[in-house]
Amino acid sequence: xxxxxxxxxxxxxxxRGFFTIGAIVALxxxxxxxGFAWFATLSITRVIGGAPFAGIAEGVWAVAGFALTRxxxxxxxxxxxxxxxxxxxxxxxxxxxxxxxxLGADWLARRNSAALTTLLGHGLDALxxxxxxxxxxxxxxxxxxxxxxxxxxxxxxxxxxxxIVTLPIVPIFMVLIGLATRTVQRRQWEGLSRLxxxxxxxxxxxxxxxxxxxxxxxxxxxxxxxxxxRHSTMSVLRVxxxxxxxxxxxxxxxxxxxxxxxxxxxxxGTMPLLTGLFVLLLAPxxxxxxxxxxxxxxxxxxxxxxxxxxxxxxxxAQTTPDAGAPVAASGDLELSxxxxxxxxxxxxxxxxxxxxxxxxxxVTGASGAGKSTLIGVIAGLTPFxxxxxxxxxxxxxxxxxxxxxxxxxxxxxGLQSGTVLSNVTLGDSAPALRLAERALHLAGAxxxxxxxxxxxxxxxxxxxxxQRVGLARCYYRALANSASIIALDEPTSALDRRTEQIxxxxxxxxxxxGMCVIVVTHKRALLDWADEHVSIDVAPEVxx
Numbered sequence: 001x002x003x004x005x006x007x008x009x010x011x012x013x014x015x016r017g018f019f020t021i022g023a024i025v026a027l028x029x030x031x032x033x034x035g036f037a038w039f040a041t042l043s044i045t046r047v048i049g050g051a052p053f054a055g056i057a058e059g060v061w062a063v064a065g066f067a068l069t070r071x072x073x074x075x076x077x078x079x080x081x082x083x084x085x086x087x088x089x090x091x092x093x094x095x096x097x098x099x100x101x102x103l104g105a106d107w108l109a110r111r112n113s114a115a116l117t118t119l120l121g122h123g124l125d126a127l128x129x130x131x132x133x134x135x136x137x138x139x140x141x142x143x144x145x146x147x148x149x150x151x152x153x154x155x156x157x158x159x160x161x162x163x164i165v166t167l168p169i170v171p172i173f174m175v176l177i178g179l180a181t182r183t184v185q186r187r188q189w190e191g192l193s194r195l196x197x198x199x200x201x202x203x204x205x206x207x208x209x210x211x212x213x214x215x216x217x218x219x220x221x222x223x224x225x226x227x228x229x230r231h232s233t234m235s236v237l238r239v240x241x242x243x244x245x246x247x248x249x250x251x252x253x254x255x256x257x258x259x260x261x262x263x264x265x266x267x268x269g270t271m272p273l274l275t276g277l278f279v280l281l282l283a284p285x286x287x288x289x290x291x292x293x294x295x296x297x298x299x300x301x302x303x304x305x306x307x308x309x310x311x312x313x314x315x316x317a318q319t320t321p322d323a324g325a326p327v328a329a330s331g332d333l334e335l336s337x338x339x340x341x342x343x344x345x346x347x348x349x350x351x352x353x354x355x356x357x358x359x360x361x362x363v364t365g366a367s368g369a370g371k372s373t374l375i376g377v378i379a380g381l382t383p384f385x386x387x388x389x390x391x392x393x394x395x396x397x398x399x400x401x402x403x404x405x406x407x408x409x410x411x412x413x414g415l416q417s418g419t420v421l422s423n424v425t426l427g428d429s430a431p432a433l434r435l436a437e438r439a440l441h442l443a444g445a446x447x448x449x450x451x452x453x454x455x456x457x458x459x460x461x462x463x464x465x466x467q468r469v470g471l472a473r474c475y476y477r478a479l480a481n482s483a484s485i486i487a488l489d490e491p492t493s494a495l496d497r498r499t500e501q502i503x504x505x506x507x508x509x510x511x512x513x514g515m516c517v518i519v520v521t522h523k524r525a526l527l528d529w530a531d532e533h534v535s536i537d538v539a540p541e542v543x544x
Contacts, residue, residue: 004138005304007311012091018084022136025080026143029073033144034151036066037281045274081132088131089124092310096120099317101381101400107316115193117200122192123306130303133296140289148286152279156271159258159279163286166254188236191229198225251287258283327398329405330484331391332356333378333516338386340373347373348384353534357484360507360517362530369536371520372411375489378518379408390485407478408487411520413470415457421450424472428480435479436472442506443472444499463494471503478515486510487518492526504529 008015043059096119100108108116145167153160202209202218209215262280265271333355340348347370355361365371376382380400388396390405415423424439425431433450440446445468454460461469471491478486488507492500504526511517511531519526527533 004135005307005311007315008088008307011095011311011314012088014087014091015084018080018088018131018135019139021080022077022084022139023143025073025077026136026140027147029070029140030144030147032066032069032073033148033282033285036063036070037278037285039063039066040281041274041278044277048273077136078132081136082128084135085128085131089127092124092127092307092314093120095314095317096310099314102317103313113200115197118193118196119306119309122196124303124310126303126306128303129296130307134293137289137292137296141293144289145286148282152282152286155275156262156279159262159283162258162261163254163283166257167286167290169250169254188229188232191225191232195225195229198222248291251291255283255287327390327393327395327402327405329390329393329395331393333485333518334389335377336387336389338377338384338388340370340377340382340384342373348377348536351386351536355485355516355518356532357516358511358514359531360511360519360529361532361534362527363518363520363534363536364522364527365536371536372489374536375408375410375487375518375520378485378487379403379406404481405483406485406487407474407481407483409471409474409489409491411489411493413467413473415454415461415466415469417456418454419450420448420452420454420469423454423469424450424476426473428476432480436476439472439475439479440468442475442509443468444495444502444506445469445472464496464499467491467494468499468503475506475510478510483515485516485518487520489520490522491519492521492523497525500525 039059039062043056046056149163262276266276335351335353338348338351363371373382377384421436424436492503507517508529
């Protein structure tokens with residue numbers, strides 16, 4: 001694990017300001033340390049030398065001033081660290097969320113969604129300790145330590161040489177400890193991701209588990225995963241305490257070695273008391289930042305591991321070709337030579353299709369034949385080779401958010417907590433109530449009230465109602481943006497025959513208004529309402 005990954009400066013640009021301000025604060029703190037040690041030494045030597053009270057009081061006031069300055073700088077470091085962490089986390093989260101559309105649905109399908117959620121939540125939250133504790137001490141190590149060594153060397157070259165010789169011992173032990181603990185730290189982060197994923201999977205499939213009487217088996221499984229995570233966490237804590245002890249021991253021995261040398265020279269009179277006491281007060285401050293780096297190394301480890309995963313996602317997005325500019329188009333949809341290869345398997349091979357405006361085209365095929373992949377290509381979510389035209393305009397490289405001519409509904413539309421209106425008009429800053437009501441009626445959900453509250457994942461609606469709200473969302477976008485193409489993936493899979501007929505009439509109405517409607521379905525009712533039928537079982541071809 002690197003102490004500082006340069007990618008942090010690339011993907012969290014606000015961290016550059018954090019390092020600049022941190023360096024200024026570290027420099028000011030170094031001046032305060034030197035001032036505190038100098039005036040404390042003056043005050044003590046003046047007391048021993050029997051100086052007048054006025055001279056002693058002057059030094060004491062200076063010591064108090066520098067002590068107060070250091071306290072304020074310590075408080076400022078905490079504030080700067082907290083704000084730096086908040087901004088960096090926000091930038092990394094936004095960067096990941098912006099990267100996901102570029103990476104595409106295929107990339108996301110190969111990732112564990114629960115692990116990704118954990119990364120965006122708890123994982124990046126662990127960067128608080130990294131910014132508030134670890135990085136400030138790392139900056140101080142780079143600024144304060146060299147300056148204090150120079151000051152010590154200036155006053156007593158022998159003490160300076162002693163510090164230069166003994167200082168590398170602590171970083172060497174830090175590196176050895178870091179190499180030894182990398183595995184347990186990674187295992188802890190992976191254990192947390194596995195625990196989160198398993199818990200979400202169990203909750204999501206609890207109804208199915210209860211139907212088949214397998215819910216109690218998950219108790220043992222979750223218990224084992226929890227025990228593994230607890231074991232890995234205790235391993236990290238054990239190593240953290242032991243490494244902290246080793247670093248403190250080595251730093252104490254180094255300071256003790258310097259103190260013995262100064263003591264002997266004070267006794268034989270070869271060193272003035274002022275110089276010896278001043279160097280002794282500075283010596284612990286030389287080792288303090290390095291000791292703190294080691295002490296906070298483990299506290300920041302989880303956040304750094306999470307940041308590494310975030311950087312890998314952002315790196316992947318950087319290597320993904322940039323999407324083109326938004327493309328305005330209208331007309332028939334044509335696919336020419338579209339091929340999709342996933343994990344060395346050809347899902348779609350040289351597909352050539354034309355979907356006409358004003359018509360309903362039903363797409364059928366065996367499970368896994370590539371029907372949803374075809375929708376992904378049209379929506380810009382699935383990488384492919386070939387060309388996609390709308391009204392003769394090449395839209396192959398149009399970004400996902402730059403396709404105003406398209407409105408589509410996935411097989412399992414995700415609903416959010418809020419109201420029916422907020423779900424139907426998702427993403428619209430100025431929702432149109434009448435348009436939302438029309439979309440609900442077209443989707444066969446006219447009985448739902450727009451102000452009806454919904455919980456997370458659409459809780460409060462039946463499966464069929466949730467599907468129709470997702471369908472209404474697609475219709476609302478199409479009507480609001482005057483889209484010429486609507487793509488629906490299994491829009492009636494959870495609906496009864498009567499409701500299915502209502503949906504079919506709504507689809508026919510949209511086609512009659514001049515839209516091109518593409519429906520992936522297995523239902524006979526929708527096939528009967530379609531103008532054209534596309535089968536992609538083996539070689540796609542249009543059947544009038």
